[in-house]
Amino acid sequence: MKIALAGNPNSGKTTLFNALTGSQEKVGNWAGVTIEKKFGTLKSKYNPTKEAIEIVDLPGAYSMSPFTSEESITRAFVVDEHPDVIINIVDATNLSRSLFFTTQLLDLGIPVVVALNKTDLLTRDQTVLDIKGLTNRMKCTFVKTIATKTQENGLDALIKEAMAKGGQKQATPFQVPDEALKAAQYDAKIAETQDRARYDFVKEVVRSVEKRQVENRRETMQDKVDRIVAHRWLGIPIFGAVMWLVFSVSQTHLGPFLADTFVGWIDAFYGVVEGAMGDSVSPLLSSLLLDGVIGGVGAVVGFLPLIMVLFFMLALLEDCGYMARVAVVMDRFLKRVGLSGKSIIPMVIGTGCAIPGIMATRTIKNERQRRTTAMLTPFMPCGAKLPVIALFSGAFFSDAAWVGTTMYFMGIALIIFGAMIVVRITGEKNKRTYFIMELPEYRFPSIKRATLSMLDRGKAFIIKAGTIILLCNALVQVMQTFNWQFQVVEEGMESTSILASIASPFAVLLIPLGFGAWQLAAAAITGFIAKENVVGTLAVVYGITNFIDTDALELVSGSSSVAEIMGLTSAAALAYLVFNLFTPPCFAAIGAMNAEMENKKWLFGGIAFQLGTGYVTAFIVYQVGTLLTTGSVGTGFIPGIIVVGVMIVAVIAMMRRGDRMAVPKPEAHLA
Amino acid sequence: MVGLFANAFGLKTRSERPTSLESAAIGETYTINSIETTDSEMKHFLFTLGCFEGERVTLVSVLSDLYVISVKDARYSIDRELASAIGID
Incomplete structure (x- = not known):
């Protein structure tokens, strides 16, 4: 039945x-x-x-x-x-x-x-x-x-x-x-x-x-709340404060506190396994198990509490009826760049995970708005990117809260900027669209439902860590241990490993961005499989067992040493972070983009745009950062500026072409 | 001063007789007399919500740039463009 x-x-x-x-x-x-x-x-x-x-x-x-x-x-x-x-x-x-x-x-x-x-x-x-x-x-x-x-x-x-x-x-x-x-x-x-x-x-x-005793058309208490929450000028600061609360609880307060306890267990486990194996196991196998599997996966799993707290907070937000109000507040601004208030919902969901975010674009009626939103939603840093943000803000900026916050604002800025470009390329800048959305009643969010959602996401995260991420880390460990003749790479000859030789050509392209090391290129590449891999791979290639300090209440232990091992200036570190956040998302999210866009031209255009955005923003962050801190531009400025210049000229040319296709702006307002 | 405050919260009322929801007075209920749009899908969608000629619509408030309307016991937020397409008397 x-x-x-x-x-x-x-x-x-x-x-x-x-x-x-x-x-x-x-x-x-x-x-x-x-x-x-x-x-x-x-x-x-x-x-x-x-x-x-x-x-x-x-x-x-x-x-x-x-x-x-x-x-x-x-x-x-x-x-x-x-x-x-x-x-x-x-x-x-x-x-x-x-x-x-x-x-x-x-x-x-x-x-x-x-x-x-x-x-x-x-x-x-x-x-x-x-x-x-x-x-x-x-x-x-x-x-x-x-x-x-x-x-x-x-x-x-x-x-x-x-x-x-x-x-x-x-x-x-x-x-x-x-x-x-x-x-x-x-x-x-x-x-x-x-x-x-x-x-x-x-x-x-x-x-x-x-x-009925209460007519729906009468103004209620809820409408009075809306007057404040969705107010013309107060609405934005309130939305900012709500999102700040979500991120500060999950990333600077409760999240790290729980993560600290949790990592203690992982460390203890590492010790137990190390002790149990003793000297009887070949050093190759023990290093694969300890550094590749436990070290790499552990480095990622350590961030589980942060992500669970984030999902708990997001579930509360989705449950109370606030999302529709955010759409109301944002409509005015998004309309200017050719989107509508509805586009903000996928983006907020995208802060948890880009895949459900991209899928949520399905409720947007207008095709260009839907595709543009699907293309730009991955710019909101998702839960999987959290470990990357936490690692870099801890290792290079002594856990400064501005790093994480700036990344979210940068995501929003790139979305608005991207939408502006897309609407002009498509030649629809003057097209008229309507907005209509049901306003649900507020209700008290259910703690039980938020808890279930959190546990569900936690489970998914552990499964991912235990499968894809574990496999990637083991593979990375093997690839950096051996060279193409399947001999163990000797100390000092690390650049002859399989991993190094694959990643090196990519690393060359990254020199103008300040991080032309093959290790960093390899980590960025594994990031396309799952963004948590960036952290896992860095842990494996630099032989760092754990980023989270269990003694001090700090996310990243011995931060100066981590920074030293990677050999990055703070400008380059920030550029690397920006690059990983604003390049195309993981393959699964690209698959979701493909499904929602239903058009290969849009898909490849979107991926190209994301790649370009990651490259250009990282270039600007590194070069400007280096100029500000040292007084001169960083390495590879000339080739970099040529590449960036070509990209910008290409985008401007496409926007011009779109403008020529665009219908003229309607003269008078229809009354 | 009070007027200014009321204005900031979208409480202003209008005296002239409105022809569309765009110029409607807050808290007032009107009868829809036309849906002026060439977008037939939107027109049909509004129909399925019970927003068509002869039905009643109330402008509950104006939030940000959006109009909050009540149609058939449900609340919707619509933009100025759509509000101007809903003719009332």
């Missing part, structure tokens, strides 16, 4: 899905969190039979005629795949809109059971609903649910009802009058007539079953 969950955006489908199946799919308090269908099996707790019952969670849709791409998934599934029962999740506080979609679902002939969700809010607003009346008028059963609760949430009754309905026929609650249809002469008109009749029917039903 197959049960589909369908309903308007932000009605609580995924929350219900998670409760029914025990899954941990992402939930959030804004419209458009779910962008793909998700499958799960009904928990035995709710399933009295032996038969496996499949539950399918679908993206939210306002109607059967899709507006954005994720909405079309819903329509395609319920129409083509014939679920046995549809559970239509309806936000009980908004019947007059939600029931429109319900009437469309009822027309399919598939049995529908309505989960009247968020009924706890009815009590708060003193709204009274006549459930029996609803069931009679709509010709389908209505069950009250509160999906966010674990007890007395109505799910038992809902599932019982859905299972009883399986295989039955569904009656439609209303017919469009024939004379109205006859009057409409062509197809589009017929559809419109039907839709109007639907809304008339819904209006009539709601009038007869709903008694």
